[in-house]
Structures are given as structure tokens and as C-alpha cells.
Amino acid sequence: MPSPAALRDTVTLAHGPAWPNRLTLAPLTNVQSNDDGTLSDDEHDWLVARGRGGFGLTMTCAAYVAPEGRAWRGQLGIAGDEHLPGLRRLADSLRASGTRSAVQLHHGGRRSDSVLNGVPNVGPWADPAKQTVALTTEGVHSVVADFVAAAVRAEKAGFDGVEVHGAHGYLLAQFLDARSNRREDGFGGSLEDRIRPLREVLEGIRAATGPDFQLGLRLSPEGYGIALHEGRETARALLATGWLDYLDMSLWDVRMRPRTEGYDGLLIEQFTDLPRHGALLGVAGGVLTTADAQWCLEQGADVVTVGTGAILHHDFAARALADTGFRARSRPVPREELAAEHVGPAFLDYLAAGWDDLVA
Numbered sequence: 001m002p003s004p005a006a007l008r009d010t011v012t013l014a015h016g017p018a019w020p021n022r023l024t025l026a027p028l029t030n031v032q033s034n035d036d037g038t039l040s041d042d043e044h045d046w047l048v049a050r051g052r053g054g055f056g057l058t059m060t061c062a063a064y065v066a067p068e069g070r071a072w073r074g075q076l077g078i079a080g081d082e083h084l085p086g087l088r089r090l091a092d093s094l095r096a097s098g099t100r101s102a103v104q105l106h107h108g109g110r111r112s113d114s115v116l117n118g119v120p121n122v123g124p125w126a127d128p129a130k131q132t133v134a135l136t137t138e139g140v141h142s143v144v145a146d147f148v149a150a151a152v153r154a155e156k157a158g159f160d161g162v163e164v165h166g167a168h169g170y171l172l173a174q175f176l177d178a179r180s181n182r183r184e185d186g187f188g189g190s191l192e193d194r195i196r197p198l199r200e201v202l203e204g205i206r207a208a209t210g211p212d213f214q215l216g217l218r219l220s221p222e223g224y225g226i227a228l229h230e231g232r233e234t235a236r237a238l239l240a241t242g243w244l245d246y247l248d249m250s251l252w253d254v255r256m257r258p259r260t261e262g263y264d265g266l267l268i269e270q271f272t273d274l275p276r277h278g279a280l281l282g283v284a285g286g287v288l289t290t291a292d293a294q295w296c297l298e299q300g301a302d303v304v305t306v307g308t309g310a311i312l313h314h315d316f317a318a319r320a321l322a323d324t325g326f327r328a329r330s331r332p333v334p335r336e337e338l339a340a341e342h343v344g345p346a347f348l349d350y351l352a353a354g355w356d357d358l359v360a
Contacts, residue, residue, distance in 0.1 A: 030043060105164050181225075
């Protein structure tokens with residue numbers, strides 16, 4: 001069982017630089033980017049404050065890899081070279097803060113904003129209710145190329161790595177949906193074929209980037225058309241490729257029990273026993289105290305991803321590493337207190353509208 005000091009361990013990865021500790025910043029939607037997807041000062045300051053605040057890895061929000069994949073106004077872009085100046089500025093500032101850095105690569109698919117983007121959404125299957133047309137086989141290959149090009153762009157900007165967003169019902173996770181993805185071109189039907197877009201994205205990024213560039217993946221364990229046994233098998237198969245530096249399991253609550261019938265125990269237990277093939281296993285969901293983070297390590301996780309706690313305290317990581325009894329402030333929190341934690345006005349409005357108990 002890890003000691004209380006284990007959160008402060010330096011973490012060695014298969015590729016690239018070590019992380020200074022086991023706490024990572026979740027890729028939090030913050031709607032602070034400019035309308036063209038370029039970095040704003042507020043988004044820069046929000047992320048760099050978390051780097052200064054002690055996180056071993058600081059990750060951006062989901063950044064769209066193609067214009068038609070943008071899912072909300074204020075989303076960060078990594079879809080073209082026009083995004084590079086802001087990304088370079090951010091990578092340089094994060095490095096100076098002492099943290100490691102990653103961009104989360106994202107495509108909304110059926111969950112993109114067709115009105116905002118001015119084009120129909122694309123997805124594994126057609127869905128008029130979502131203004132979505134089915135990708136052709138060539139279109140799937142184009143999406144894979146968009147993810148790879150975005151990773152190359154992140155490396156060029158100076159980030160230590162990228163995390164591929166394969167969770168929460170966005171495009172790559174839509175391919176995993178057993179209910180609806182019945183494609184017959186090798187990208188649907190069987191689980192092996194539904195995993196193929198993710199495999200091709202990961203393989204392409206690993207081949208197109210340097211030996212010190214880090215590659216992570218975020219997955220949902222179940223839901224969004226994914227039964228738990230398939231979520232587990234997807235994680236097992238992609239870990240077995242040896243391409244990943246870390247797998248980030250988005251559990252919603254690290255103490256959550258499976259929703260899929262026939263499973264006992266905790267959801268986290270379905271993944272901590274998988275062979276990791278040199279990758280780290282990260283878990284996310286409801287980590288608000290040092291004890292929560294330590295508990296995740298005791299269950300078998302290698303690193304712990306923090307979301308809400310990092311909104312409440314820009315220096316959540318430093319506080320948790322210094323104090324075994326640290327607990328995030330109670331909610332709701334006055335706007336001025338969150339502003340002092342470098343949560344910008346647009347982000348505050350988003351939190352107030354969408355989170356029931358966070359902003360007073």
C-alpha cells in the first residue's frame with residue numbers, strides 16, 4: 001500500500017520528461033477561448049495558475065482538431081496554424097511554472113455545434129435530429145489525420161504531450177457505441193472494428209511525433225452505448241498496444257459502483273487489475289481531499305486527476321501535497337473568491353449556469 005508521501009513521488013513515463021508528482025489537472029471545459037479558437041489571456045492565466053499551483057501535469061480543456069468538430073463557443077482550437085502562437089505562449093508559460101503540459105485533442109462529432117460551425121455535424125452514423133451526416137470511409141481517415149496533425153501541432157508548440165479524448169460520447173467514443181454504430185467498412189459492428197478509429201489515431205500520433213512526446217487517452221468505463229465489459233476490453237486492448245504513456249479513466253466519481261448489471265464492487269476495480277504495458281493508470285471523479293487522492297493510489301491507480309478541486313483552489317495540488325488533512329473549501333463559493341483563483345468571467349458564468357452548487 002502506498003505511503004502518504006506517495007502523492008509527492010516523481011513519476012517516470014515511457015516517453016518524455018518525468019512528472020514532479022502524481023496529481024494532474026483535469027481537462028476542464030472553461031469557455032474562455034476567443035471566438036476563433038485562439039488562446040485568450042483569461043484561459044492562459046487560468047491554466048498557468050494551476051501550473052504554479054503544483055500540479056504534476058497541467059492539461060488544457062478539450063481542444064478541437066477540426067473546425068466542424070467544435071462543440072461550444074469559447075472552445076480552444078488546435079485545428080490550424082493560426083492557433084499556434086497562443087499555444088506556444090501557453091506551453092512556454094507552463095514550462096516556466098514547473099509543471100508538465102498536455103493538450104487534450106477533441107472532436108465533438110454528433111455533439112458538435114452545427115449552428116456555430118455553419119456546417120452539418122459528422123458522426124459514425126447519420127442522425128438528422130442531431131444535424132449529423134454519416135462519415136464516409138474516406139471521412140473517417142480524414143478525422144484520424146486531423147487528430148494526428150493536431151498532435152504534431154502540439155509538439156511544435158512545445159507541449160510535452162497530448163491526451164486523446166475518447167470519452168463522454170464525443171466522436172471517438174461514438175464509434176464505440178454498440179447500440180448505433182453498425183458500419184460495415186471496418187469501423188463499426190464488432191468491438192474490434194469500433195475500436196479501430198481510436199487505434200489508428202493513437203498509432204498515427206505515435207508514428208508522427210518524437211520519442212520524447214507523451215501520449216495519453218481518456219476513456220469512459222461505461223455509458224454512452226458502452227457496456228462495462230466492452231469498456232474494460234477497450235482499455236485492455238489499447239493498453240496492450242504499448243503506445244500509451246497513460247490511460248485516464250473518467251469515472252465521474254472514483255467511488256462509483258458499476259451501473260452495468262452483474263458487477264459487484266467499485267468501478268475503479270474493473271481497471272486497476274489490467275496489465276498496463278508501461279503506461280500509467282489515472283482516475284478522475286470527485287477528488288476533493290488529500291485523503292481522496294491517497295485512496296485512489298491505494299486502490300491501484302498511478303496518478304489522480306483533479307477537476308472541481310482545481311477550480312476551487314488553483315493550488316489544490318500544492319495544498320494536498322503539503323497537508324494530509326487538506327480538504328477543498330465548501331460550496332457554493334462567492335464569485336470574487338473564485339475570481340481570486342484565476343477563474344475568469346466567462347468561466348464563472350458557465351459554472352453558475354451549469355453547476356448547481358459551485359457559485360454562490
